[in-house]
Amino acid sequence: MYIKYLQLINFRNYRELTIELNKNINIFIGDNAQGKTNILESIYYCSIGKSFRTNRDKELINWNGKESYIKCYVARERLDKKIEIKIFKEGKKGININSIKVNKLSDLLGIFNVVMFSPEDLKIIKESPAFRRKFLDMELCKLNKKYYFNLVQYNKVLNQRNTLLKRWTNKNNDMLSIYDKQLSNYGKVITNFRNKYIKILNQKGKIIHNDITSGVEKIEFKYITSIKNLNKTEENLLDNLKNNRKNDIDRGSTSCGPHRDDFNVSINGIDVRNFGSQGQQRTSVLTLKFASLEIIKDVIGEYPVLLLDDVLSELDKNRQRYILSSINKIQTFITCTGINDIKKYIKDECQLFKVSSGSVVKV
Numbered sequence: 424m425y426i427k428y429l430q431l432i433n434f435r436n437y438r439e440l441t442i443e444l445n446k447n448i449n450i451f452i453g454d455n456a457q458g459k460t461n462i463l464e465s466i467y468y469c470s471i472g473k474s475f476r477t478n479r480d481k482e483l484i485n486w487n488g489k490e491s492y493i494k495c496y497v498a499r500e501r502l503d504k505k506i507e508i509k510i511f512k513e514g515k516k517g518i519n520i521n522s523i524k525v526n527k528l529s530d531l532l533g534i535f536n537v538v539m540f541s542p543e544d545l546k547i548i549k550e551s552p553a554f555r556r557k558f559l560d561m562e563l564c565k566l567n568k569k570y571y572f573n574l575v576q577y578n579k580v581l582n583q584r585n586t587l588l589k590r591w592t593n594k595n596n597d598m599l600s601i602y603d604k605q606l607s608n609y610g611k612v613i614t615n616f617r618n619k620y621i622k623i624l625n626q627k628g629k630i631i632h633n634d635i636t637s638g639v640e641k642i643e644f645k646y647i648t649s650i651k652n653l654n655k656t657e658e659n660l661l662d663n664l665k666n667n668r669k670n671d672i673d674r675g676s677t678s679c680g681p682h683r684d685d686f687n688v689s690i691n692g693i694d695v696r697n698f699g700s701q702g703q704q705r706t707s708v709l710t711l712k713f714a715s716l717e718i719i720k721d722v723i724g725e726y727p728v729l730l731l732d733d734v735l736s737e738l739d740k741n742r743q744r745y746i747l748s749s750i751n752k753i754q755t756f757i758t759c760t761g762i763n764d765i766k767k768y769i770k771d772e773c774q775l776f777k778v779s780s781g782s783v784v785k786v
Contacts (some may be wrong), residue, residue, distance in 0.1 A: 424536065424725045425754035426466065427496045427503075433488030434510075435461035436781040445774035446498070448750065450757045452786075453778035459758035462783070463539070463730045466756065469495040469506045470537040470728075471565070472518065472528045480510050497535045500725050504534055529571050536565055536719050536727035540712045540734050547711065548696055548704045552685035559617050559686070562715055566722050570616045577609035581677060589675040603664040606680055611657040613681040618653055620718075621646040621686055627714035632690075635706055635745050640690045642710055647685040702739065709742060713749065729755040736760070 425446040431437045436458045451459045460476075464483075467475050474483060484491040491510040497503060507519040518525040525531055546554045564571040584602040587595055624644050632642040650659045663679045664671075671678055688695045688707050695707050719727045729750060735743050736759065747769055762775065775786040 424497065424499050424727060426728060427498050429462070429465065429496075430492075430494040431462075431465055432492040433485035434465055434483060434491045434493060435485065437461065438485060438487065438781065440781075440783055442776070442783055442785075444754075445772060446754055448755050448757065448769060448773035449776065450759065450762060450773060451776045451778050451783070452759055452762055454760060457778045458781045458783075459778045460732050462778075463732050463756055463758060465493050466495065466728065466730060467537055467539055469493055469497075469508060470531075470535050471561070472508070472516070472531050475539055475541070475543075480514055480516060481512050483510050484512060495535070506531075506535060529568055532564055532568065532571060533566070533723070536723065537730055538712055538715050538719070538727050539730045539732070540708070541730075541732040542734060542737055544708045544712070545704060548688060548699075548707050552683075555686050556682070556684065558711070559620060562718070563616055563620055566719065567616065569612065573609045573612040577606060577613055577681065580605045580609065581680070581682060585676050588671055588677070591672050591675075599668070603661055606664060606677075607657045607660040610660045610681045614648060614650055614656050614660070614684070615653070617681070617684065617686075618646050618648070623718055624711070624714050627717045628710045631713050631717075632706065632710045635709065635742060640703070640706070642707065643689050643692075645687045645689070647687055648681070649679045649683065705738060706742060709738070709746070713746075716753065726753045729753050731755060731757045733758050733760075 509517040
């Protein structure tokens with residue numbers, strides 16, 4: 424899987440841009456705030472229909488334009504895909520795949536896969552469980568539409584249940600029982616998928632982390648859930664909701680379920696979030712991302728596109744070397760301010776682009 428060309432019209436600081444891309448490595452070099460990350464953002468948007476930088480689509484539209492347009496031509500082993508997206512100021516968007524209109528965002532998922540690695544991804548390790556749940560949800564939604572459906576339905580019912588709890592009267596018991604049953608049903612699918620993904624992440628991640636650290640460190644991922652018996656997930660979820668009902672009524676929110684779950688990352692038995700060094704935290708994220716690449720490859724039969732947004736400068740020479748020696752089969756987009764330190768590690772053919780004030784020139 425690789426992108427043949429990309430076209431942008433009124434996207435961020437690009438009034439109009441069309442670039443042909445190398446099937447191996449594409450390096451965008453330039454000073455900060457020139458538009459390098461905007462290119463990666465447009466590619467990411469074509470994968471999942473959302474930005475990794477903002478939840479407000481209208482921010483993607485150039486201030487001189489009324490709408491934004493992205494066209495991404497993706498070569499795949501079986502059938503090439505032309506993805507076109509229009510973003511309107513009212514907050515709506517239109518998506519076409521091979522000139523056929525897509526009515527649901529879920530129909531875009533899986534058409535074109537990317538793995539994004541940026542300095543912001545350190546939050547997966549360092550910040551609250553919400554960042555780790557988001558990582559799991561994003562990876563699983565790319566790979567499985569059943570997961571996406573159950574996640575959407577779960578969140579809808581969760582919002583309805585929380586609204587009911589905030590407006591609680593003693594007459595609401597029957598409705599609460601209905602919501603509990605629905606949450607348990609959807610939550611079972613979410614929990615089981617996440618638990619399975621963590622197991623695969625362990626298999627892939629341990630090999631990758633061992634290579635990065637030359638066998639010095641052993642990484643482990645552990646799914647943290649309130650479910651005591653994962654063979655009876657639905658029954659356990661329902662019991663937990665019933666047992667916590669009084670507490671939920673008092674708080675006005677749902678205190679247990681997949682929306683409260685987490686996963687732990689440890690190196691040599693030590694919790695990385697609380698006790699790991701900055702280097703270990705960065706290496707853990709690197710392991711997560713490269714394990715994700717391998718999982719996607721196993722599921723769909725080809726590697727996704729890899730986006731590296733200004734991360735090489737954040738890593739030491741050993742981790743830089745690992746990344747750049749591992750991407751020979753993967754179309755990779757790299758943004759950086761200088762190339763001297765990384766060029767010696769790149770063996771494959773690559774294309775260098777100079778980015779300046781919304782202008783992109785092949786070098």
